[in-house]
Amino acid sequence: MRAVAPAAASAFDPLIAETVLRGLTAPRKTLPPHLLYDPEGCRLFEAITTLPEYYVTRTELALLKRVGPELRAHVGRGASVVEYGAGSATKAALLLSALEAPAAYVPLDIAEGAVRASAREIRARFPGVAVHPQVCDFNGRIALPLLPAPLLGFFPGSTIGNLDTGAALDFLRAVRASLGQGARFLVGVDLPKSPDVLVPAYDDAAGVTAAFNMNLLHRLNREAAADFNLAGFAHQAVWNAAESRIEMHLRSLAAQTVSVAGESVRFEAGETIHTENSYKRAPEAFQAMAQETGWRSEAVWQDPEGLFSLHLLAA
The missing domain is CATH 3.40.50.150 (Vaccinia Virus protein VP39)
Structure with missing residues (x-):
């Protein structure tokens, strides 16, 4: 069964579709991080800020108070x-x-x-x-x-x-x-800081960050006329020491072709969409x-x- 957004929620946006096609047809597939923050993305991100692994929010709040x-x-x-x-x-x-x-x-x-x-x-x-x-x-x-x-x-x-x-x-x-x-x-x-602290903050045990990242595909199905099969992708967080950044990716679990606004986009097995950096x-x-x-x-x-x-x- 294909995990896509309900048809009733369809709200095609040609500007989003254009942005997505440009990013997914680049030599390395990348999408702008602001696309993560639709209403459901915002809700999930607020949930992330309360997770035990996500030290950022509680540490900053304590520092602001001090x-x-x-x-x-x-x-x-x-x-x-x-x-x-x-x-x-x-x-x-x-x-x-x-x-x-x-x-x-x-x-x-x-x-x-x-x-x-x-x-x-x-x-x-x-x-x-x-x-x-x-x-x-x-x-x-x-x-x-x-x-x-x-x-x-x-x-x-x-x-x-x-x-x-x-x-x-x-x-x-x-x-x-x-x-x-x-x-x-x-x-x-x-x-x-140590990757032992950083990576869990972006790949928590409860899977909330994974849901936040995967929600992007729901949005693309809804607003870019895409047909991503969510079961064919997985959340991935990696520490890039050379660039001093955590990277979030959506990794294709198999070779597949996805349609976006009527255009075909090919994914190789293991190929990723780079969705966000955190330097x-x-x-x-x-x-x-x-x-x-x-x-x-x-x-x-x-x-x-x-x-x-x-x-x-x-x-």
Whole structure:
């Protein structure tokens, strides 16, 4: 029996189909990671953040709580917070609670449901904070509303690790341009560590990360007019030491042909679709990237176990 999305859920998107065909007909099959985050993908990712193997979220939350007073002193009173890749409002709420009389909050993300939910929660918890949700690709050109200064960008969860070096540099430049001179940028950056810790964080025993990755094929069946047989693919997480990154792949279990928007795509047995990277960058490596893009490192904090870091950059 073919495990495909129900026909009633069909919502063909020609732009997604074009993106998918371009990625799957490249010499090495690769898809952009934002395709992982449809509503079901967002739900599964939130479940991932609570798993015992996934140290990132709990470590970053503990670090945010610890450094709150120092952060407040750096940022000053009445800040406007711009969150790139807003999902759960938990971290944004923790940051807003740490700041002195925050004035505004702008959640940005391509996933409309996540942005709206985050905006609702922040409005309920912080009635004195003006909330301006924006549904957009935060890697693209962003026109921010007129906001009270000082501005504080916020990019938690080591999401910057999903960008390769060139894309990360472009993103840091774009954020600096949109936030402007005098702004600050708080960025969560995961640290290099043993594969014994890293690989289980992206291939958990309960199979939630596998379901998150495999859900991409459900989405392609629904929105790119594809006919992936989910039983013919498996989730794979590997540590690429040379690139200092965890890679997520979907591995074809046999030679097969898949149709996408009427075009045939051939898979060899063992061939993969590369769906996401998560780079792990040492503090000095990330500081060098920030400096190259016009930011100045103002503070760096790490948890006691050396798992995760928070960087405060100044424009």
